[in-house]
Amino acid sequence: MKLTTARLWRRGAITAIAGASALALTACGGGGGSTAGTDSLSLFVNVENTEVPAILDTLAGKACSAEADTLPLDVETVPQSNLDQQLQLKAGQGDLPVLFSAGNAPALTKTLADSGNVADFEEILTDLDVIDNIEPAAISTIENLYGGFRVLPFEYNVEGIWYNKAIFAEQRIDEPQTFDELVAAAAKLEAAGIQPFSASGEQGWPITRLISGYLFRDLGPDALQKVADGEAKLTDPEYVAAAQAIADLGAEGYFGKGVGSIDMATSENQFLNGSAAMFYMGSWFLSQANDPEVNRIGAENVGFMPFPGVEGGAGDRSQLAANVGLPITMNAKAVNDDTEAWLSCITENYGSVALEQENRVSGFALNTEVTDVPPLTQLIQEQVADTETTVLWFEALFSAEATTTSQRNAAPLITGSVSAEEFMSMIQADLD
Numbered sequence: 001m002k003l004t005t006a007r008l009w010r011r012g013a014i015t016a017i018a019g020a021s022a023l024a025l026t027a028c029g030g031g032g033g034s035t036a037g038t039d040s041l042s043l044f045v046n047v048e049n050t051e052v053p054a055i056l057d058t059l060a061g062k063a064c065s066a067e068a069d070t071l072p073l074d075v076e077t078v079p080q081s082n083l084d085q086q087l088q089l090k091a092g093q094g095d096l097p098v099l100f101s102a103g104n105a106p107a108l109t110k111t112l113a114d115s116g117n118v119a120d121f122e123e124i125l126t127d128l129d130v131i132d133n134i135e136p137a138a139i140s141t142i143e144n145l146y147g148g149f150r151v152l153p154f155e156y157n158v159e160g161i162w163y164n165k166a167i168f169a170e171q172r173i174d175e176p177q178t179f180d181e182l183v184a185a186a187a188k189l190e191a192a193g194i195q196p197f198s199a200s201g202e203q204g205w206p207i208t209r210l211i212s213g214y215l216f217r218d219l220g221p222d223a224l225q226k227v228a229d230g231e232a233k234l235t236d237p238e239y240v241a242a243a244q245a246i247a248d249l250g251a252e253g254y255f256g257k258g259v260g261s262i263d264m265a266t267s268e269n270q271f272l273n274g275s276a277a278m279f280y281m282g283s284w285f286l287s288q289a290n291d292p293e294v295n296r297i298g299a300e301n302v303g304f305m306p307f308p309g310v311e312g313g314a315g316d317r318s319q320l321a322a323n324v325g326l327p328i329t330m331n332a333k334a335v336n337d338d339t340e341a342w343l344s345c346i347t348e349n350y351g352s353v354a355l356e357q358e359n360r361v362s363g364f365a366l367n368t369e370v371t372d373v374p375p376l377t378q379l380i381q382e383q384v385a386d387t388e389t390t391v392l393w394f395e396a397l398f399s400a401e402a403t404t405t406s407q408r409n410a411a412p413l414i415t416g417s418v419s420a421e422e423f424m425s426m427i428q429a430d431l432d
Contacts, residue, residue, distance in 0.1 A: 067341045
């Protein structure tokens with residue numbers, strides 16, 4: 001099965017992939033730079049991303065037909081695995097298209113931006129008076145990842161804990177607002193013979209997402225940025241406490257048996273067949289949750305809650321964990337009246353068309369009413385619209401080596417074979 005860019009982001013697999021040599025891009029700095037022709041709206045995108053070209057094609061034939069008459073849509077694709085190399089080559093040759101998929105790691109896009117090859121969307125969209133067409137939550141996430149508003153949110157995912165509303169009702173459990181309430185709910189479920197959580201220990205990241213959730217609620221939304229900036233270490237007591245809080249859930253058996261060997265499909269099935277009451281996942285899970293052939297508990301019995309607050313913490317549950325799927329940016333040297341007209345039309349219409357055509361939540365506002373939206377999808381869309389500040393995920397700012405260490409040791413953390421101190425120390429050693 002092919003993985004879209006969004007799924008790669010979801011799985012935390014492409015955080016700072018390339019080494020320093022791959023990001024040098026010496027050919028991109030100074031000199032001539034990129035001066036792509038604009039006789040078309042050229043789009044360079046990874047071949048696995050079929051949604052954005054399809055939606056832009058729809059816009060070209062309808063809402064943006066006037067813009068397409070001036071600049072026809074011209075799509076070029078490349079395998080995801082070759083994307084970074086091709087972006088560097090095109091940048092060095094001054095051949096970047098008008099629009100192009102962001103690199104596999106935010107660091108590549110930052111480097112391209114530093115060499116003048118990436119548009120500043122805050123400036124451009126503000127000047128065009130269309131920046132209100134982008135959800136504030138999406139802008140917040142993009143700025144956290146890319147150091148500025150440097151990509152457009154053609155897909156936007158929020159993350160949290162999905163829960164079985166029927167089981168909660170039977171056990172008279174209200175949606176937990178605090179972490180202490182979440183622990184109490186898990187204890188009540190366990191006592192009733194119901195597995196509280198499902199998680200893929202094989203993947204690891206659904207567990208480490210819980211650690212970062214606790215960190216952001218306890219220490220605030222900049223908790224992991226401070227680690228990236230060298231102002232704090234994962235081995236500091238307050239950071240170890242977050243890993244310990246999740247390890248304690250595992251010590252109580254709340255993830256069930258054999259969590260280390262459970263793959264993603266199995267963990268999803270445990271929730272969707274009613275074997276587990278809670279499941280941490282992002283909004284890309286909507287496709288499974290809305291599919292009656294896959295979801296045996298029924299979409300009406302699926303609830304979604306942000307990671308709960310930590311009593312006395314500096315963060316709060318309004319700060320949703322989020323990521324940008326299918327991120328695409330724009331060549332700064334290809335900005336002109338015609339490409340700006342296309343950009344305005346995209347920001348005004350993409351959100352509604354994506355939701356209607358692909359049942360996809362994006363970071364663009366809905367400027368046209370979309371009917372027959374599944375209730376769960378509508379719930380997530382409303383969550384996005386109501387959110388201004390977002391947080392990232394545990395490994396978002398880590399090196400590739402630290403990311404691997406984190407995810408490989410997540411299951412040992414909750415099964416007790418690795419202590420919270422050891423877990424954080426191993427990752428910090430990679431970061432150092």
